[in-house]
Amino acid sequence: MPHTDTARLLIACDDQPGIVAAVAGVLAARGVNIVSLDQHSTEDGRFFQRTVLQVDGFAAQRPELEAALGDVAERFSMEWSLHDVARRKRVAIFVSKYDHCLMELLWRTQRGELDIDVTMVVSNHPDLAESVRTFGVPFVHIPRGAGDDAKAEMESRQLEMLQGNVDLVVLARYMQILTDDFIEQVGAPVINIHHSFLPAFIGANPYARAKDRGVKLIGATAHYATADLDEGPIIEQDVTRVTHAESAAELQRRGADVERFVLARAVKWHAEDRVIVHGRSTVIL
Amino acid sequence: MPHTDTARLLIACDDQPGIVAAVAGVLAARGVNIVSLDQHSTEDGRFFQRTVLQVDGFAAQRPELEAALGDVAERFSMEWSLHDVARRKRVAIFVSKYDHCLMELLWRTQRGELDIDVTMVVSNHPDLAESVRTFGVPFVHIPRGAGDDAKAEMESRQLEMLQGNVDLVVLARYMQILTDDFIEQVGAPVINIHHSFLPAFIGANPYARAKDRGVKLIGATAHYATADLDEGPIIEQDVTRVTHAESAAELQRRGADVERFVLARAVKWHAEDRVIVHGRSTVIL
Amino acid sequence: MPHTDTARLLIACDDQPGIVAAVAGVLAARGVNIVSLDQHSTEDGRFFQRTVLQVDGFAAQRPELEAALGDVAERFSMEWSLHDVARRKRVAIFVSKYDHCLMELLWRTQRGELDIDVTMVVSNHPDLAESVRTFGVPFVHIPRGAGDDAKAEMESRQLEMLQGNVDLVVLARYMQILTDDFIEQVGAPVINIHHSFLPAFIGANPYARAKDRGVKLIGATAHYATADLDEGPIIEQDVTRVTHAESAAELQRRGADVERFVLARAVKWHAEDRVIVHGRSTVIL
Amino acid sequence: MPHTDTARLLIACDDQPGIVAAVAGVLAARGVNIVSLDQHSTEDGRFFQRTVLQVDGFAAQRPELEAALGDVAERFSMEWSLHDVARRKRVAIFVSKYDHCLMELLWRTQRGELDIDVTMVVSNHPDLAESVRTFGVPFVHIPRGAGDDAKAEMESRQLEMLQGNVDLVVLARYMQILTDDFIEQVGAPVINIHHSFLPAFIGANPYARAKDRGVKLIGATAHYATADLDEGPIIEQDVTRVTHAESAAELQRRGADVERFVLARAVKWHAEDRVIVHGRSTVIL
Known part of the structure; x- marks a missing residue:
């Protein structure tokens, strides 16, 4: 996997309809490609997702992408973090x-x-x-x-x-x-x-x-x-x-x-x- | 996992941006809840996704859901199938x-x-x-x-x-x-x-x-x-x-x-x- | 493994020189064939041995064999038992x-x-x-x-x-x-x-x-x-x-x-x- | 396991009654202690044994021990070898x-x-x-x-x-x-x-x-x-x-x-x- 312009997005929130669509929508709107997406919902109703993203010009795009993700996160009361794969x-x-x-x-x-x-x-x-x-x-x-x-x-x-x-x-x-x-x-x-x-x-x-x-x-x-x-x-x-x-x-x-x-x-x-x-x-x- | 009104959606197509967003959008628009979603992209550029869905009144909703999925499938040249979990x-x-x-x-x-x-x-x-x-x-x-x-x-x-x-x-x-x-x-x-x-x-x-x-x-x-x-x-x-x-x-x-x-x-x-x-x-x- | 005329001999005693030779000597003297022999000495000085024996006419030979083994057992303060494989x-x-x-x-x-x-x-x-x-x-x-x-x-x-x-x-x-x-x-x-x-x-x-x-x-x-x-x-x-x-x-x-x-x-x-x-x-x- | 005065004896020969007794007898007669003994007989009638020995003054005793083992080996047509554990x-x-x-x-x-x-x-x-x-x-x-x-x-x-x-x-x-x-x-x-x-x-x-x-x-x-x-x-x-x-x-x-x-x-x-x-x-x- 090439590390340049690759990021990992982690999400945790209460399980509810529409999470995947909302996050994927934000990403698709910015031309961000999903390299892999893994999620898991626990029996006690918690939702977790790890998404590996390919973002052209990640450093430059990052502020705008974080702002957009922040809006979604607020809507679903998400904890989230975005990790630059190039930064060990x-x-x-x-x-x-x-x-x-x-x-x-x-x-x-x-x-x-x-x-x-x-x-x-x-x-x-x-x-x-x-x-x-x-x-x-x-x-x-x-x-x-x-x-x-x-x-x-x-x-x-x-x-x-x-x-x-x-x-x-x-x-x-x-x-x-x-x-x-x-x-x-x-x-x-x-x-x-x-x-x-x-x-x-x-x-x-x-x-x-x-x-x-x-x-x-x-x-x-x-x-x-x-x-x-x-x-x-x-x-x-x-x-x-x-x-x-x-x-x-x-x-x-x-x-x-x-x-x-x-x-x-x-x-x-x-x-x-x-x-x-x-x-x-x-x-x- | 309760079997009533649960379905499994399998998708295969060439890897490309926007697949997850498009499919999740169709599902969210119909109030379908994603129970679990697993996907994998191969090194040779093929995309696979298995999604477990909770669909209220699945039997009645099925034709409309299939029509909507069919539209997305055509756009991305997907092979796809929808399985009723209740049907062993x-x-x-x-x-x-x-x-x-x-x-x-x-x-x-x-x-x-x-x-x-x-x-x-x-x-x-x-x-x-x-x-x-x-x-x-x-x-x-x-x-x-x-x-x-x-x-x-x-x-x-x-x-x-x-x-x-x-x-x-x-x-x-x-x-x-x-x-x-x-x-x-x-x-x-x-x-x-x-x-x-x-x-x-x-x-x-x-x-x-x-x-x-x-x-x-x-x-x-x-x-x-x-x-x-x-x-x-x-x-x-x-x-x-x-x-x-x-x-x-x-x-x-x-x-x-x-x-x-x-x-x-x-x-x-x-x-x-x-x-x-x-x-x-x-x-x- | 044929079960007729096969027996298993278990032995436990304090570890000391000559045990294997003494037991094997008794068996060889009666024409008993050793099919397999496994032993283990523990770090705290205890000796264990499991021997699978082929004894022609085991039922008839058993009393005499047990008497001979009993003599050896007494010499080495052994606990021992002899099991007829044919008896499940x-x-x-x-x-x-x-x-x-x-x-x-x-x-x-x-x-x-x-x-x-x-x-x-x-x-x-x-x-x-x-x-x-x-x-x-x-x-x-x-x-x-x-x-x-x-x-x-x-x-x-x-x-x-x-x-x-x-x-x-x-x-x-x-x-x-x-x-x-x-x-x-x-x-x-x-x-x-x-x-x-x-x-x-x-x-x-x-x-x-x-x-x-x-x-x-x-x-x-x-x-x-x-x-x-x-x-x-x-x-x-x-x-x-x-x-x-x-x-x-x-x-x-x-x-x-x-x-x-x-x-x-x-x-x-x-x-x-x-x-x-x-x-x-x-x-x- | 202390290495001084420890040796390993490997034996291979056709399976036949009396092997264990003969070898153990030679060892016991020289005051050699058996630390462990493992053997296996194959379905096609071949017998193998690995014995770990404690031999006081192994270097001095070795020639005599080898001569005695050689006699037994000849009787049973054994292949055998004796390894000094101290020699890596x-x-x-x-x-x-x-x-x-x-x-x-x-x-x-x-x-x-x-x-x-x-x-x-x-x-x-x-x-x-x-x-x-x-x-x-x-x-x-x-x-x-x-x-x-x-x-x-x-x-x-x-x-x-x-x-x-x-x-x-x-x-x-x-x-x-x-x-x-x-x-x-x-x-x-x-x-x-x-x-x-x-x-x-x-x-x-x-x-x-x-x-x-x-x-x-x-x-x-x-x-x-x-x-x-x-x-x-x-x-x-x-x-x-x-x-x-x-x-x-x-x-x-x-x-x-x-x-x-x-x-x-x-x-x-x-x-x-x-x-x-x-x-x-x-x-x-």
Whole structure:
């Protein structure tokens, strides 16, 4: 898909007759071509639409197009946003010591498989500095100090770096729990990757406890982080089959492979404006 | 989803600006509500759209709606069709001696999971008569006689029963190869289920040959039957993992499970007007 | 595999040198052929072995073979059991109103894919009587009465029918919770099938709650029932991929398909003496 | 698993009574502990066994142990080999321009997930030199010259480097077809990774042709290369689900992810002496 003069229009409103016609009418009147249109109506009466548009001279046309869309949006009480595909999302990746998710994201970005700009990697440990800088990406070490205020100070320094500078924060096995304050103030969505099993094992040493229960599948879940860390809207999940012959350490390695791919897919879909949050769930268009 | 007053509109035409707006405009002008809309544009410039509509008093409104759609269709050189969801597709299932795919379809239909009417089961063997009649479905035994004309005669008798009476023919492990003539004359699409492996094994005893090559996956492919039987547009595929410890007979049983589910999904999607053929491929909307 | 004169030997003991040699020596000395041998040593030092044996004139040889094995077992402090493959396990299936798991088990047994004898189906509802009797299997309706003692009375009647008469109880979506007393007294292992998700949803309406969280995978877990119902050793698990476009009701149907296959595999492995319980987990040999 | 004093014993012979007892007897007599034992008998009467052994002072004990095993081997006409786990297999990786499989192998080796020594990467193109040397691995550029003898000369130079120096050659999307002579003379097994689809598409542009047929799954197969390149014994296979909405280029990217993981698993299993070739198939123990 050529990126020049391509935009993505996201719409959310209460379901009602005439939405598609009204929006498509505005676009057709301005000679805008619909490259693709996906929509979904939920059982509780909410309507979502993602439309990819080809707009000749998008930069020049944008103000007029936004004005026209604004009129329609008001009529239907829509939330909406228009994204220039040529403007890549700026992404900060948070890590601690595990590198598998980080490397997968850097590698795919370098190969052109993830249409994002990784503008910085932030870590509370210095270990991964060299691996990151090899990719020409800045590595920022913000350690957690001692004392009661250590976490607040660390988050304060992180927020200074992030606010206004990033469109997305990815927690790539970052081992600190973010405070609710941080999530509210960072000004960008936060994607987290979480190991997950059937049944779920909450707390420490999940792989050892999964091994203890003899699970036959291990998996991972990528979700938006919210105040309640493991409970945000789910973006993507996957599993892999394991057997009794694999040790807890091997389960962890197998789980790492699933985490890499699940997180890479979630970031890709977010970067392509495919993920719409609806209450505690997501619609992937 | 309530079926009363619900219709599905399928559209195919060359991709061009204004299609969505024109169709949505016609619908909005008549107070028709769009329940869902899925579309896809191919890289070679073809446009496909499936729209589920809520039309108050559909039977009465239909002629006027069709006239209005016909005008738009002419303008954009569209192929189009409008399907009344309340009118279930009439399906004939062809079998020989294997019953696993047949039973799966009858069972799911009985449980309300497949929105079809199985109007007859046709077989060249009498073996499955009782199993079929238990479901209250007519079983028609049309054996293949001897002599040069046996196949032509058998197909001639089959065509008499089918023409005008069915909307879909499903080959549920029917072990006779249909002639091109039959497929052209039957007047309904034909769905076939085919074992398939990685790599593919064409010809007799595929499971024994797959075993001989030590395959680690076995699978199945549901496709529309065309003149060239195993080569029609693919509707659905799936695989399951196997090991060296399983005999060729066990591979066949494992394959049968995959066939059951793959065929059931393909028939369900076809029954819901989700499958659009584009050249040798399909678009599933 | 021919069943005549075939036996399965299961062994569990603390891991130590010489076990394999000692057992194989006893067998070789009696001209017993090892058809297959699978073993597993756990990280916590426990040894498990499943051996399939060809024993000419097994019935006649059995006492002497057992005496010889008993000597070895004593030396290594083994738990062990010897199973005649020709003697199918007698199975009671418990159901309530859902029939999908029940039908899958009856169907596969009838087709020779499950090497068990279903000796009775027990239900607290009369609904599935006809479906069961079609397969020539007795259906026993034991309703739950009113009053404080209703459950105890129901279980008491169930135990009367089961004790000594069955080798396995399968809960095929039986919607009553078994008491600890029942599980202890029934004298046979109990296999249960449980919906499962990532993350887990405990309690009522799991599919509605999974839909609410936007899960991308739904699954099922077959496990041995113990005092704490959902927490017994896991035998088998599987998942299927779902999307936001599927309603909670559709998720439930998709989940039912996974449940059918997962339970069928768990029963098959148990019937073939492949499942060994080790603490809270299982070893599948 | 600790590697010191650990060995793997592989055995293949015609199936016959007494094999397990004889081998286990030899081991027990020398105080060798069996860590794990996996065996498989094929339907055509061939017996395979993989045994992991703990041998105190393996280096010193080895000659005597081999002599004792040799006696048993002669009695049963066994092929056998004994592998010191502490001695990692020396691996040469062949590449052309695609780097995804190469990077996956180098990365996993660096992280300790693949127990191999990558002693060199050989390529007919210079492009990947820097990526390889970053890992501290020698990169050898052996271009294909012009003229009728170009291929023979290239292979001759490759053979000089490899013979006696490597235990395994991995073709990580190497785009030249090896000659039968090369495979016979290289003196080490060769593992290849091959895209594969349902159905299989042989020849040029497989992803474009798969797209053209509307395949719903794409996959990869890792196999030993033999004279007939795409037809060697299969080690591992996997697939991923795709839709009509993905372009041929996207299918290729999705296929690359499957190739990475399938090849990594195949190399891991080979490195752990788990893969035994039996005719045109493999047994994975």
